[in-house]
Amino acid sequence: MSLFGFGKKSSLPTPETALPGRTTAMPVTTKHFVNSNPLQAPFGRDNLETAMFGMGCFWGAERKFWQKDGVFSTAAGYAAGITPNPTYEEVCSGMTGHNEVVLVMFDPQVISYAEILKVFWENHNPTQGMRQGNDTGSQYRSGIYTYSDAQLKLAEIARDRFQEGLTKAGYGKITTEIIPAPTFYYAESYHQQYLAKNPNGYCGLGGCNISLPDLAEAAINL
Numbered sequence: 001m002s003l004f005g006f007g008k009k010s011s012l013p014t015p016e017t018a019l020p021g022r023t024t025a026m027p028v029t030t031k032h033f034v035n036s037n038p039l040q041a042p043f044g045r046d047n048l049e050t051a052m053f054g055m056g057c058f059w060g061a062e063r064k065f066w067q068k069d070g071v072f073s074t075a076a077g078y079a080a081g082i083t084p085n086p087t088y089e090e091v092c093s094g095m096t097g098h099n100e101v102v103l104v105m106f107d108p109q110v111i112s113y114a115e116i117l118k119v120f121w122e123n124h125n126p127t128q129g130m131r132q133g134n135d136t137g138s139q140y141r142s143g144i145y146t147y148s149d150a151q152l153k154l155a156e157i158a159r160d161r162f163q164e165g166l167t168k169a170g171y172g173k174i175t176t177e178i179i180p181a182p183t184f185y186y187a188e189s190y191h192q193q194y195l196a197k198n199p200n201g202y203c204g205l206g207g208c209n210i211s212l213p214d215l216a217e218a219a220i221n222l
Helices: 058-066 088-092 113-122 149-168 216-220
Strands: 049-055 071-079 099-106 142-146 177-180
Touching: 049 058, 049 113, 058 071, 058 099, 058 113, 099 113, 099 142, 113 149, 113 216, 142 149, 149 177, 149 216
Parallel strands: 142 177
Antiparallel strands: 049 099, 049 142, 071 099
């Protein structure tokens, strides 16, 4: 949720109209507020894999992932836009093209990417286009940003299987963008693990009460 009002921009800017941004990266805290693991690379472990998702306001989305066993670290940030190193205010203006996203570092020996996808699909409504619930704007769009061909294929399989359940329940077509992972820009430190610091803060997530079918066999066959 924008601290400066709901974002309303429902179309993406062009490279010519996007805000210019800056060359300096956002300063951010070094440790995860919940588990004290590193928030940025190097993470100190070689067995971690990376996932990235947009599912509405990143405050509530990030909490869904850090609560899972096997998730080593999470971070709120911006991705899939044009403006380099954007600020929160700039993203909320709709003139950077960025989505509010969560970066997830996980141990695949404890939690699989298929299980990570389950968290994504079951905890927001992926049929709403440029909004999520009351949050309206291009920064609230549903997105899966993949780090390998296997992640891309499994995400597409999950989308198709989840769509079957949505259709039976009377929902519309999934609008989730599924693309190779773009550059991730860390959000300001006060956004990191926001709902752990502010337990009564705004969440904004709402699922469709539909379960994603098991993807274990599909994952093995990739």
